Amino acid sequence: MTAIEFTPVHSIPKIVADSRATFLTHRTQSLEFRKQQLRALLRMLEENADDLTAAIKADLNRSADFEIPTCIRATKDFIDNLEKYTQNQKGTNVLDHDDSYVRLSPLGTVLVIGAWNFPIMLVLEPLAGALAAGNTVILKPSENSEHSAKLLTRLVEKYMDPTIVSIINGAVEETTVLLEQRFDHIIYTGNTMVGRIVMQAAAKHLTPVTLELGGKCPAIITSKADIAKAAQKIAGWKVANCGQICLTVDYILCPKDLQEPLIQTIIGTWQHMFGANIKDNKSYPKIINKRQHTRLEGLLKAVKAENKVVYGGNSDAENLYIEPTIVTEVSLKDTIMQDEIFGPILPIVTSESLAESINIINSGEHPLGLYLFSEDKHEVEEVLSKTRSGAAIVNDVASHFLNHSLPFGGVGNSGMGRYHGKYSIEAFSHQRAVMVRSSHL
Numbered sequence: 346m347t348a349i350e351f352t353p354v355h356s357i358p359k360i361v362a363d364s365r366a367t368f369l370t371h372r373t374q375s376l377e378f379r380k381q382q383l384r385a386l387l388r389m390l391e392e393n394a395d396d397l398t399a400a401i402k403a404d405l406n407r408s409a410d411f412e413i414p415t416c417i418r419a420t421k422d423f424i425d426n427l428e429k430y431t432q433n434q435k436g437t438n439v440l441d442h443d444d445s446y447v448r449l450s451p452l453g454t455v456l457v458i459g460a461w462n463f464p465i466m467l468v469l470e471p472l473a474g475a476l477a478a479g480n481t482v483i484l485k486p487s488e489n490s491e492h493s494a495k496l497l498t499r500l501v502e503k504y505m506d507p508t509i510v511s512i513i514n515g516a517v518e519e520t521t522v523l524l525e526q527r528f529d530h531i532i533y534t535g536n537t538m539v540g541r542i543v544m545q546a547a548a549k550h551l552t553p554v555t556l557e558l559g560g561k562c563p564a565i566i567t568s569k570a571d572i573a574k575a576a577q578k579i580a581g582w583k584v585a586n587c588g589q590i591c592l593t594v595d596y597i598l599c600p601k602d603l604q605e606p607l608i609q610t611i612i613g614t615w616q617h618m619f620g621a622n623i624k625d626n627k628s629y630p631k632i633i634n635k636r637q638h639t640r641l642e643g644l645l646k647a648v649k650a651e652n653k654v655v656y657g658g659n660s661d662a663e664n665l666y667i668e669p670t671i672v673t674e675v676s677l678k679d680t681i682m683q684d685e686i687f688g689p690i691l692p693i694v695t696s697e698s699l700a701e702s703i704n705i706i707n708s709g710e711h712p713l714g715l716y717l718f719s720e721d722k723h724e725v726e727e728v729l730s731k732t733r734s735g736a737a738i739v740n741d742v743a744s745h746f747l748n749h750s751l752p753f754g755g756v757g758n759s760g761m762g763r764y765h766g767k768y769s770i771e772a773f774s775h776q777r778a779v780m781v782r783s784s785h786l
């Protein structure tokens with residue numbers, strides 16, 4: 346494959362200016378026009394499922410079974426529910442003949458900056474929402490997932506109205522110039538450090554932002570949990586996309602006596618999925634690039650030096666392979682507990698009470714997802730009322746992502762703002778107060 350062609354930096358201001366000018370033609374306002382754009386997006390996804398699958402496979406060596414259907418479902422949801430999602434919300438009238446309501450008005454031109462770990466979905470789901478809300482859109486896929494970025498560029502240029510959706514490719518230099526332009530909203534998915542850069546750039550124009558960031562998502566397992574089920578779910582998510590998922594379980598919190606049964610089931614689940622020799626399994630996903638692989642090898646080196654690896658620990662730079670790994674005797678001061686792992690390494694931190702687990706979570710930044718495995722309603726309430734996180738799931742991992750009636754987003758260091766379903770329409774609209782008063786009064 347030839348390398349992805351970056352957009353010439355000097356052309357970026359005009360692409361954005363043209364997009365802003367198109368918005369001012371008011372073409373994007375009508376619901377029928379928005380549906381036309383969404384139908385084009387749907388055609389693009391449905392007619393190119395094979396190519397999209399191949400691009401994702403080339404970037405990450407995993408299937409697209411989750412990513413493409415999710416984009417299709419989200420786009421169909423906007424087409425089917427656009428009237429409902431965008432309808433005016435009645436207010437209370439002050440005088441008898443007033444008509445007071447909230448109108449969801451498109452913001453203008455939206456910038457979507459995607460990350461590499463779901464290189465299609467993290468660009469196209471925000472795109473669907475921004476189109477449904479009546480905006481023009483500039484897309485900036487991640488340069489790290491270059492097969493996907495390249496294909497997206499070709500497909501967007503072929504299927505989408507070029508005056509409504511534009512695509513810009515590049516790395517830091519191009520994105521820096523892009524962020525100097527004026528947008529009406531920016532949605533960025535990626536790491537927290539760059540999230541700060543995006544927010545600083547947006548502040549110059551007072552542009553609102555949605556920041557979909559990462560963090561360390563904990564899974565608390567209590568003695569009131571179905572231990573085998575908890576272990577199977579955590580094991581599955583830790584190797585899906587090779588642990589390169591913002592919502593994956595970063596670390597486990599459990600009492601010491603649960604550790605051994607958990608470890609055995611987690612290992613059993615991994616071996617059931619990939620066989621005893623995981624390295625030889627062609628369907629085991631890979632780490633995206635050398636830089637991320639080196640970072641993960643650094644984490645492995647640190648835990649190995651302290652003899653904390655109880656399973657796994659091997660890696661192979663040439664094949665971007667990191668073996669699923671379990672780490673025990675973990676202290677909060679360990680390197681592995683400092684930043685989001687974003688790979689298939691699973692530390693277990695022992696904690697003898699729910700109160701201790703809550704304290705540990707509250708001693709760090711607010712995670713994107715918090716998972717509690719317990720059948721006890723009191724424990725659920727205890728965790729929900731004493732912790733903060735983007736989402737909280739009981740007895741599962743990450744499953745709220747697929748429920749588009751729920752908002753998706755972080756809090757604190759894991760992000761700000763939310764999208765999905767009607768929350769996308771709200772994110773990419775201005776809630777405009779309208780009051781119509783009779784001039785006869």
Ligand code: NAD
Nearest residue numbers: 459460461486487516517520535536539557558559560591
């Ligand atoms: P990445 O390297 O693809 O970067 C994301 C985007 O930021 C890219 O488009 C890139 O070009 C741009 N970028 C990088 N440096 C920049 C700079 N200096 N200035 C402007 N733009 C810049 O992805 P990543 O950051 O490695 O993504 C992984 C992170 O994203 C993890 O922390 C993960 O948890 C998080 N994530 C969050 C979500 C979510 O929905 N909350 C989803 C996926 C990933």
